[in-house]
Amino acid sequence: MFYGACCHGCFVAGVGAMMIMMFFGMSRSFGVLHAPWSYLANALLLAQFPLLHSMLLSRRGRAVLSRLAPHGLGGV
Amino acid sequence: MIASVQVWLLFALWSPSGTVWWRASGFLFGVLCCLYAVAWLLLLKSIIDAGFALQTGLLGWRAVARHRAPIYPPMPVTGLFRLCRQPIYVAYALTLWTAPTITPDQLVVSLVLTAYCLVGPLFKEARFARQFGEPFARYQQNVPYWLPWPPRRAAVPFADNVFVGAKAIPTSGELQDALRAASPRLTPPPTPLTSILIHGSTALLWVLLFARAFVLNGLLAWSVGVVYVSYDTALLAFVFWQTFGLAKTTAKPRSAGAAPVTLGVIVAAHNEAALLPLTLAALFDQSEPPELIVITDDGSTDETAALLQRQFGLVEPPLGALSAASSTHPSLHWLRLSHQGKPSALNKAMQLVDTEMVLTVDADTLLEQNAISAMRNAFAADPKLVAATGILTPVCGPSLSGRWFQWFQTYEYIRNFLSRYAWMQVDSLLLISGAFAAFRRQAVVEVGGFDPACLVEDYELIHRLRRYSVLNHRGWTTSVVGASRALTDAPGSVGAFLRQRRRWFGGFLQTQYWYRDMVGNRAFSWLGLLMLPIKAADTLQPIYGLTAFALLLVYLVTGRFVLVNPVIGVIGLKILVDFAFHLWSIHLYRRWAAPLVRISFASGLLAALLEPFSFQILRHLGAAWGWGMFLTGVRQWGVQHRLGLGVAPSDMRAGTQD
Numbered sequence: 001m002f003y004g005a006c007c008h009g010c011f012v013a014g015v016g017a018m019m020i021m022m023f024f025g026m027s028r029s030f031g032v033l034h035a036p037w038s039y040l041a042n043a044l045l046l047a048q049f050p051l052l053h054s055m056l057l058s059r060r061g062r063a064v065l066s067r068l069a070p071h072g073l074g075g076v
Numbered sequence: 077m078i079a080s081v082q083v084w085l086l087f088a089l090w091s092p093s094g095t096v097w098w099r100a101s102g103f104l105f106g107v108l109c110c111l112y113a114v115a116w117l118l119l120l121k122s123i124i125d126a127g128f129a130l131q132t133g134l135l136g137w138r139a140v141a142r143h144r145a146p147i148y149p150p151m152p153v154t155g156l157f158r159l160c161r162q163p164i165y166v167a168y169a170l171t172l173w174t175a176p177t178i179t180p181d182q183l184v185v186s187l188v189l190t191a192y193c194l195v196g197p198l199f200k201e202a203r204f205a206r207q208f209g210e211p212f213a214r215y216q217q218n219v220p221y222w223l224p225w226p227p228r229r230a231a232v233p234f235a236d237n238v239f240v241g242a243k244a245i246p247t248s249g250e251l252q253d254a255l256r257a258a259s260p261r262l263t264p265p266p267t268p269l270t271s272i273l274i275h276g277s278t279a280l281l282w283v284l285l286f287a288r289a290f291v292l293n294g295l296l297a298w299s300v301g302v303v304y305v306s307y308d309t310a311l312l313a314f315v316f317w318q319t320f321g322l323a324k325t326t327a328k329p330r331s332a333g334a335a336p337v338t339l340g341v342i343v344a345a346h347n348e349a350a351l352l353p354l355t356l357a358a359l360f361d362q363s364e365p366p367e368l369i370v371i372t373d374d375g376s377t378d379e380t381a382a383l384l385q386r387q388f389g390l391v392e393p394p395l396g397a398l399s400a401a402s403s404t405h406p407s408l409h410w411l412r413l414s415h416q417g418k419p420s421a422l423n424k425a426m427q428l429v430d431t432e433m434v435l436t437v438d439a440d441t442l443l444e445q446n447a448i449s450a451m452r453n454a455f456a457a458d459p460k461l462v463a464a465t466g467i468l469t470p471v472c473g474p475s476l477s478g479r480w481f482q483w484f485q486t487y488e489y490i491r492n493f494l495s496r497y498a499w500m501q502v503d504s505l506l507l508i509s510g511a512f513a514a515f516r517r518q519a520v521v522e523v524g525g526f527d528p529a530c531l532v533e534d535y536e537l538i539h540r541l542r543r544y545s546v547l548n549h550r551g552w553t554t555s556v557v558g559a560s561r562a563l564t565d566a567p568g569s570v571g572a573f574l575r576q577r578r579r580w581f582g583g584f585l586q587t588q589y590w591y592r593d594m595v596g597n598r599a600f601s602w603l604g605l606l607m608l609p610i611k612a613a614d615t616l617q618p619i620y621g622l623t624a625f626a627l628l629l630v631y632l633v634t635g636r637f638v639l640v641n642p643v644i645g646v647i648g649l650k651i652l653v654d655f656a657f658h659l660w661s662i663h664l665y666r667r668w669a670a671p672l673v674r675i676s677f678a679s680g681l682l683a684a685l686l687e688p689f690s691f692q693i694l695r696h697l698g699a700a701w702g703w704g705m706f707l708t709g710v711r712q713w714g715v716q717h718r719l720g721l722g723v724a725p726s727d728m729r730a731g732t733q734d
Binding site: 001003004006007008010011013014015017018019020021022023024025026027028029030031032033034035037038041042043045046047048049050051052053054055056057058059065 | 077078079080081082083084085086087088089090091092093094096099112116132133134136137138140141171172175176177178179181182184185188189192196199200203266267269272276280284
């Protein structure tokens with residue numbers, strides 16, 4: 001149950017943040033860095049989603065994922 | 077769960093720039109809020125259609141809690157999945173572009189994530205192809221990838237797949253099995269990380285360069301254009317370097333000891349009665365005529381049947397069978413088929429021909445008198461040669477637009493053939509024009525023939541031959557034969573030209589995607605380490621070019637001459653480089669290929685001057701449309717209206733040289 005709560009809690013937090021921040025055109029957020037460091041940090045934040053997401057859904061990535069959850073269900 | 081954390085990190089920890097370009101107000105604010113809400117509802121609906129429990133992680137943790145194995149939902153094909161194959165990604169992209177506030181931050185995030193929404197699902201589909209096999213292949217055939225518009229019609233001739241098309245020609249099991257084994261489309265390999273990084277970095281670089289237009293001043297604001305121009309110049313330098321020795325090259329006669337190679341010609345024709353007599357006359361007039369000529373009539377509804385019977389003494393064969401030899405030309409036969417598209421027609425003919433070499437000639441392509449002899453020589457001299465292309469000269473027709481297109485395409489074809497020669501020097505030639513191509517028949521049969529699911533079956537076949545050769549240690553090569561020349565009909569109007577380039581580029585993207593395991597792969601030598609990474613960059617070349625042009629227009633319209641002047645300087649330098657390359661290419665081409673039409677230096681220089689602002693933009697537009705074709709999966713194109721060869725002056729058809 002704890003695993004389930006974590007799973008759905010993360011889902012709600014992620015989607016909620018996305019919904020609200022995009023509504024305001026990414027003009028409000030918790031990040032406080034200024035240029036040029038903000039460019040670097042934002043670029044890293046932006047790159048990590050597509051890259052890591054695609055990597056984790058590859059064959060090798062799913063094998064890694066399956067080890068991260070009970071009963072090998074991380075890939076689900 | 078990890079994806080949720082990633083999303084939270086991105087949106088919660090973003091450092092805003094503080095700039096707000098525009099914020100909707102009043103009625104428009106209400107409209108955009110509604111659209112934003114609808115986009116999120118569509119996303120929710122598509123998640124439900126895909127399996128809510130699976131998408132939200134419920135399936136996994138519930139299985140853990142119940143100590144039972146999870147029951148996975150079937151492949152999603154209902155609800156929004158009936159309209160397109162990736163509704164989750166489409167809906168998510170919609171949420172990105174319907175927010176009521178526009179900031180530079182939002183633009184960058186939207187561009188990057190939309191690009192991901194377009195490209196990311198391709199990897200998912202490769203996984204689905206492995207997981208679900210043929211049902212997924214069938215689903216791919218019937219439902220477009222991303223945009224539900226225009227709707228895909230069932231049983232589209234060129235979308236037919238030999239395995240799934242209801243009307244597909246029953247090609248032999250041998251050919252089907254060979255295609256299944258050799259095609260990465262049907263047996264997708266895992267995508268190497270190198271390939272993902274090469275393709276991803278091309279897209280990421282574009283986003284970063286484009287973003288500079290909004291944060292920098294001076295020439296650096298036009299970084300996307302500077303990189304585009306530098307890339308093109310680097311390619312020209314490569315071609316110059318590799319073709320340097322070409323001026324001294326002469327065609328080699330067949331050595332006395334070389335065994336003669338038997339050759340059959342396949343002319344695939346669909347409603348080409350107007351041009352067939354010309355095409356056949358050119359074949360009969362060859363200095364070394366082919367042993368066999370097969371007119372593969374792909375379900376023509378025009379005068380083709382009457383023409384073949386009346387003028388060429390052929391007796392109509394049953395559907396799917398080869399006729400007896402012509403009473404007037406003993407090498408000529410007629411293969412009558414129901415309309416299935418060129419690749420299927422070529423496959424059928426390929427199985428009936430028994431010569432060592434096969435020459436595929438489009439019905440709108442006229443061979444010069446020594447074309448076949450030169451091809452035979454090339455194949456006799458090199459037993460490892462499995463595919464070769466001749467030199468094509470475009471003919472577009474006498475109208476004003478026809479002449480305009482012929483002018484630009486003539487120089488474009490010249491550069492392309494020199495480029496092919498350059499890539500041949502590093503054993504990386506991939507582009508063999510199916511309009512006039514020679515193949516070693518056994519090799520083509522061994523890899524499964526032409527793939528009917530590809531928009532550019534000739535280009536795909538060469539990839540398959542090369543991939544198969546490396547994986548099976550065959551050492552096969554491909555070549556350009558400069559002494560083998562032909563005229564071919566080319567588009568002479570804006571619409572026809574854009575449609576052709578859309579198909580070419582859409583097919584190029586298909587092939588690049590299917591053969592992504594070769595990109596950056598050392599096993600393929602220069603092909604994998606240089607040619608295919610360059611092709612990966614080429615996938616976004618039109619986007620780079622159009623963005624650079626659009627930015628220049630914006631600078632001009634808004635009077636930002638501080639930016640315009642250095643940009644014009646860069647373009648001026650590039651035109652000078654193009655001038656030099658045009659002179660070099662025309663000089664080489666005249667010596668190497670002894671062209672069939674007048675090629676003048678002055679005309680070539682004028683073309684180099686005007687091309688970046690006219691023809692090149694059209695090329696990029698056609699290619700960008702090809703992206704749409706690739707993503708929507710539409711595989712049908714309009715009827716080509718022949719404007720060139722049928723009305724070309726007879727001296728041109730006879731091959732008058734400068």
